[in-house]
Amino acid sequence: MAVLQDHNDWNASRSDLFLIGSLTLLSLMAAFDATILIPTLPTLAQNLNGTATDAFWAGTSFLLANAVCQPVVAAISEIFGRRDLLIVMILVFSIGTAIACSAYAFPQLLAGRSVQGIGAGGIFSMVLAIFTDIVPLRLRPRYWAAIQVAWAIGTVTGPVIGGACAHPKTWRWIFYINFPICAVSLVAVPFLYRPEVSSGTTTKGSFLSKWRRLDFVGCGLFLGSTTSFLIGVTWGGVQYDWDSAQVLVPIFLGLAGFVLTILWERWGTENPFLRIWIFEDFRTTAAYLCGMLQGLILFAEAYYVAIYLEGVKLFDPLKTGLSGLPMTAGMLPISVIAGVLMTHTGRYRWCLWIGWPLTTLASGLLILLESDTKTAVWVILLIIAGIGHGFLLGPGLFAAQATCSQDDVAVATSVYSFLRSFGMCLGVATGGTMFQNVLKDRLANDGLPGWIATDATAYAQKLRDMQDTGQKPVMRQTIQDDFALGFQAVMALLTGIGGLGFALSLFVKKKVMN
Template identity: 45%
Template sequence: MIAIVEDLNATATQGFWVGTAYLLSTSVSMPFLASISDIFGRPVLLISSVALFSIGSIICATARSIATLLGGRSVQGIGGGGIIVLSLVIFTDIVPLRQRPKWYGGVIAQNTTWRWVFYIMFPFCGFGLVAIPSLLTLKPKVETLADKLARVDWIGSLIFMGSATSFLIAISWGGTQFSWSSAATIAPLVIGAAGLFGTALWERYGAKEPFLRHDLFYSPSAVAAYICSAIQGLVLFGQLYYVPFYFMSVLAYSPIHTGLALLPVMVTLVPGSIITGFLITRLNGYRWPIWVGWVVTTVGCGLTTIWDVDTHIAVWVITLIILGFGHGATLNAQNFASQAICADGEEGAAAAMYGFMRHFGTAFGVGIGGTTFQNVMALKLGWEGLSTEIAKNAEVFVSQLTAMPAGAEKTQILDCYVYGFKGVYRVYLGISGVAFFISLLIKHYDMNKELRTDHQLQDNNITKAVDKRLSSYRNSRMSTMANVKLNAVEENARETASGESSDSEASRTQVGSGTATPMSEPEPGAPRPAVIREEDEPSNST
């Protein structure tokens, strides 16, 4: 982020919007794209989303001004929102709920240019555009284009996207770009809140086919699960935004060093999520990982509040490991909790709502963090008799801070940065604690639900070829195993026959010679076995 701000001569506020523009457009687009995928089909919407993401990446990579970059990030966000939410929805279409849990750039910035962050996405986007039509062949619905367009909830979608954008913009720039008491903040905040309330009324009473499923919130457990999802997005992405900022400003780490410093949270978040997924599938329960995850996350948030100017490396490494495991546990569990709680056949809509709520919280997390950091840091700067303008351009000032010679002024400024970060981390700590208590409201629902969906995979040339190879492999394995078993049976039969033949030969030897076969000497005083001779055999005559 700092490299982008410096290269495009942007302000800290404009640099802040580089991340916020993507998060905002991602969050706003997700419910609408998930809804119309029921009408136009998953593959069409997924391909369109990848295409939009690719176009946005091209715009960002070639941007020569901050305005162009923000436009590209918005387009990229719409595509990213579609990719995220449709991936969740498609997964619910093809995998039963009980089995889902177990399946479920610093070097660039320093050594080349920040534009490579976007260049590197092109091969993956190209692969997706080629692979998706070939592999994702869901059975299409037979409808005319006019019928499909008529089914779209245009009124509700437009009201929602406009009001959500207005509301998130006000949250993002309130207290930073504009004061909370200014008309620039109050007006979009009120308009956005009123629009969201109007959307809820329209979806409940006016829409023939609502794109927001109000029945997903039919129980306190569902409401609690979605609120926890939003809070996790808020805390997780807020920390992923401000922890690197702390490393680069207070600890004066380079982009490479900062990326390496984040490895503890990255290498524990994914394994934590995978392990939790397997345990959820095996134990058919999702509440305990949610509770444990929030306790661990809250502990990690508490540890970030003790980070200082000279924090030892062991302290922040342990903190990030704890945060990684905590977020990893809740990430999977809350997703599948929402799918288990919903009615049969609504798992796709529940997954889409989970994704939306988490990203809606993400936009809040960065916005609330930015507001808290700037205001708390400005307060500390005022106490120290320093310019509060440093807080408004904190990211841009990092390069100047790094170049400053050691002295009293630099120490004071670093203390102000730390004070601002502690303010942000304390907010995240309090919110995490609230999330734990909310999660206690989530009840257990059986995950052994029948897979019900109108979007089912159909065979194509690739899947047929794969199935043929798998069938051939299975037949070969079965034939090999059958031959092994047959050989084992024949070998046992030969050994048995050989043993019986030896016993028979030994018996004949005993009878013919009139002597016993060599045997162990009986215990003294024990009766010896009788030896039957031919002349001693009883007569058959009566």
């Protein structure tokens, strides 16, 4: 159980600052592994003899595993302690990395990415929980800015690192670079984080008594239903038609599982790992939904802007990765400034009310991008998008924490993190459906094969080869224009979602962060 702290009585010690630095490094690692594969997927498909579906799941398996495990890991840490769980999750991530970097076939790569995703989700869940344990609410925005900035840098610059390594002889370096960070963290965390002198979880009792307190039924229902739902949504329109049994069955099983999970957590157990009552006030629920939608838009923009640059502008993977830096340039300073101001004022809703209109505006303006759009135009639009996301990175989390009881802060934190990761998965899935459907229709109208849409990432490389050799310039330009129309459809969808996010932000509960 967390202990209430007065922000006037708390000052960060040197060990606290070093611990926050270690947590920041772990957050960076977990974030860039979520996006680092985006520009390398064609290389992986070619080098490991994989299909477009294999390449798609190489990225998606990480996101699915990352999302579903976060609330479960947080619940286990309430019983067994944060430090031990964080060490276990770093080891799990390291094992997944070793499996992936030694892969010579796609099944092994997918297994490694899934294990990596479990470790990354657990790491980020523990980063949030430990940070919440040691820093009082009023001061969290100031210090949380460092961790959020690291998360944002990792999300946006992951493609830069991936693009630099997108070569048949060097792609394994996208995994090798994780090992030094894991090694440093495994040494630093046990020395820097001492639960016995920090506010945090109560972990007294024998291992068997702790084991009996775990909500196995609730965790099993949650993991099964969430995984089933996300697999169905991810398959829809990409691997199978939306009206196929392969899509509808896992989606409906997932929804039924959600209902059973809620019923069990509310009335079936004395030790629920999900405390459903945190959603009883819609004004609090609105903050969680804003977090989910912001994760959806941020990840969909990062993913499909990369597809636009590769398939329409014909950038190589490295140049595509570097082209995401304008969004980072807009995001970083604003997120730091917003954190400082939230700490000073104790208010958070103003960030939502500035960030959502800017994010929605940026998504709407990105609809204007075409094959002949000047570089200065899309750079400026990405900066605006980054500024909008910079305002949105922190306030939803602090709203969730400020509006719950102190005993529920850790659960509220993990649920918020889960929903944002859940939104990332939805961003790829819904964006992929929109992009492929529009691209297929345009290709059919132009008398071109529809399979190009299902293999769009790999086909971008073929378009660059056609440009380099001067082959079929008319056909190439037509396909580029069709790619642009698919991208515009995704941005139109994100604009509508941004409007919904702004509407929800108007209902977020007012609370001073004391």
